[in-house]
Amino acid sequence: MNALTENQRTSAGVSAPTPRNKGGVSPLDWFFLPARLAARQLFFERARLFSAIAGVMFAAVLVFMQLGFRAALFDSATRLYAAMQAEIFLMNPLTMASFRPEALPRIRAHQALALPEVAQAVPVYLAQAAWRSPETGAKRAIQLIGFDVEAGAMRFEGLDKISDALRQVDAVGFDVRSRPEFGDVATKLAEGGPFEVQIGNRMMRIVGIVEIGPSFGADGNLVMSEVNFRRVMRARDPANVDLIAIRLLPGADIQAAKERLKALLPGDVLVLTQPELVAHERHYWETATAIGFIFGFGSIMGLIVGMVIVYQILFSDIANHLREYATLKAIGYSNFYLARVVMASALILALLGFVPGFLASIWMYEFVGAATFLPLGMTWDRTITVFLMIFGMCALAGLLAMRKLRDANPADMFS
């Protein structure tokens, strides 16, 4: 058959095209030509193109927000631990999360000092108490963090400046990034100096501010010395602490020290390095609560909505151009070629929708971050993840819409 058609080609009259690249289609043409056809058809109908882009953009923003919230939750939940400047921690094995700690004996801190590489063992007290707003009088739970303010085991922003003041009786430092419901403490402090606030059943004095940030477990934070912590939490037995932060001598092997502490201490404490402690807290929020699931579910819903929109657009595009697709089939285009056209349309929509969605999400992160006091921020990891999700979403929509191509029957073109 080849010989015959070749024969006819040369027998044709004017300007017979010289065969070139007879071996087949180059890989560039293999994708470029269908993609160009897809682009021409997409850009021909601007209104529909924009609604498709808006759909993809909507999905991208939704997924970015959901994943952003999820990451912010985990970041904020572990922010307290991440701010601690110690290599190893001792914790009650039953403690699930920092906002609801189980106590462990304070004596374990002293026992840990038996190891020569341990420089400091700092007990930390954690509790939640009611804060009575100085403005409205309303009560609200706030996280108390009591520790030896001079040991240098915490590196909260601003702590160094107020560590002397925190040694005074009833002095506490306020986390300026706490939610605004606690009152505008920073302004009040700047205008009138230290003032009294009822915390639990005691009047305490705000002497300065630190920066920690709220988490899903705590809307606000107060830092104070061990002694002042006991003054607020009178019922607490000072022999029971919630966490022990262990600082090693410079250059000490953390893993080896951890193993030696395990061997040294009885089984009622869990010995964790700092990354392990952060992971432990994170694990709680990921598994013991529905929050991680909810945001994952929200992401999937966003992708499904986006997929339905893209599918609708591609499907109606094929349905409206059924005659044109059937004509292409009649003149020798294969089903697979047309499938590549549909696929290219999907991927063009993915790209065109993702870029504005990405930019809108950066703006939304700032806006929502300011409103919720959550550490929302764009990361490269998430950018790539969401891009792949949107890409996959559009590809799947394209695969579904492709079934409509079967209706393009070239034999129907003849009436």
Add this chain to the structure above:
Amino acid sequence: MQAEPIRIEALNYAYGEGELRRPVLRDVALQVGVGEVLLLTGPSGSGKTTLLTLIGALRAMQEGTCTVLGQELFGAPEKARVALRQNIGFIFQNHNLLGALTARQNVAMALEVAPRLSEAERLARAGEMLAAVGLAEHADRLPAKLSGGQRQRVAIARALAGDPGLVLADEPTAALDKVSGAEVAHLLRDLAKSRGVPILMVTHDPRILDIADRVVAMEDGRIVEKM
């Protein structure tokens, strides 16, 4: 001696199954010679369009033999039929141009299906073809900006651009007025003759019978008359 572009023997075809089975082609035999212009006429439902779609490899054969451009279509797989279609120029009752593409790009689509030429060569060739159908000035217009006759001429340019071994046309003048219909028919005939391409055209239109080398009439699924 070259084989006939189309040779059909003992071809039967029916729609439906079982009790609903309705034969539309009965024992059809037909040959189209090299460079021949053959018109197929007959009333609606006589089976001529079905015959055209079978020759165009747009339907699977049921019975008989049908050799088109050296390819036996009985039992031919989809892939072979798609490859054969690339060597056939199709002209439809409606122009069926791609609305999003200019006339030149529409013609180039016939060359992109199996790209042997570079992009520049394809566009140049499409331009030549449009000039040959008298549309050189309208090459970069969208189909919506062209008249019916102009669109059908673009369709002719598209059908002939790929140097097909055969042109199949289905009532190409039905949607056109008398003058442009005759123009389009003669243009198609002249271009095909100058290239030695055979044409098989289904038509009701008595005004264009003069372009034919041979006219064949069909009735009730049979070829009844050869003029």
